[in-house]
Amino acid sequence: MILDIPVPDDWHVHLRDDEMLAAVVDHSAAWFRFALVMPNLTPPIASVAHAIEYHERIVAAVGIDAPAFSPLMTLYLTPAVTPAEVRAAADSGVIGGIKFYPAGATTNSDAGGTSLRDFMPALEAMAEARMPLLVHAESTDPALDIFDREAAFLESEVGPLLAQMPELSVTVEHISTSTGIEMVKQFDQAWGSITPHHLSCERSDILANGLRPELYCKPVINSAEHRRALVAAATSGNPKFFLGTDSAPHPLSQKEARVAKAGIFNAPYGLHVTAEVFHQAGALDQLAAFTSSNGAIRYGRSPSKDCLRLERLDEPGTDPADLLTTASGQQVRLFGVAEAARWTLTRL
Secondary structure (H helix, E strand, C coil), X not given: CEEEEECCCEEEECCCCHHHHHXXXXXXXXXXXXXXXXXXXXXXXXXXXXXXXXXXXXXXXXXXXXXXXXEEEEEECCCCCCHHHHHHHHHHCCEEEEEECECCCCCCCCCXXXXXXXXXXXXXXXHHHCCCEEECCCCCCCCCCHHHHHHHHHHHHHHHHHHHCCXXXXXXXXXXXXXXXXXXXXXXXXXXXXXHHHHHCCHHHHHXXXXXXXXXXXXXXXXXXXXHHHHHHHCCCCCCEEECCCXXXXXXXXXXXXXXXCCEECCCCHHHHHHHHHHHCCCHHHHHHHHHHHHHHHCCCCCCCCEEEEEECCCCCCCCCCEEECCXXXXXXXXXXXXXXXXXXXXX
């Protein structure tokens, strides 16, 4: 089985910095045209000047011949992101959105806020400048069950904001629940990114046959019922849903530890996983929309005119690498090895 699609885009990726950036960036550049890069470094990327500097480091770190690869930057929504900074971001040409993190929800989120309502001047400036708001939708209330925290944040924070500000464009990032799917459908100005791991896994995969820390991410992989809702949305052709890998590398010393870091490194094989999900759903005819068109249109771009060829093998080939090693010898576990043995990808 052979399928040609426009070169995909990744509308949510963590490239980290320094040594880790150098180790992982080529895996995104190999398969994606645009990569919307998250700002949760330490310190956070909260100014246009810092975003431009980070952009330059990313471009310099690309080691393969990938002339079409274009990182788009994001700002971390903190009190430093004033209306003037929002306007500068909109004029910069390299910033694709501004990201809200609930403080303490995920990796390097301590600089985040407690409520979207605390940032109304910046949000009003974003609406005026047509700058997208990207939301990590997850409550940090310790009284809430971890599997209910996305729905709770959507209902208490995102829904009211969407109702109050119909002119503000919002992406609900890495949707993990049917609540997220339904909210994106409800509001005209809302879109949603979905990851390969939320499409392909359910919480039993993490817990049922021995704890698998490599599948720990935020928001957490949820139930089989929620996974079915995500697959249905992704494969439906609905233009409001698109691929954002949320690829987030951590060394094994932090992933396979007493307190594991949240994040799944799927940049090398995320497209293989997504293709297999669509194949199993009988929806390969919708793969190009999800990976290559919907997100591009949402962020004001045309789909790529270049193509990527995907071929599904009748029998799995040799298992590909399951570990990446950085220059100093740190190892990162790769997600999607089984699917990568089933699919081959080729730039045309």
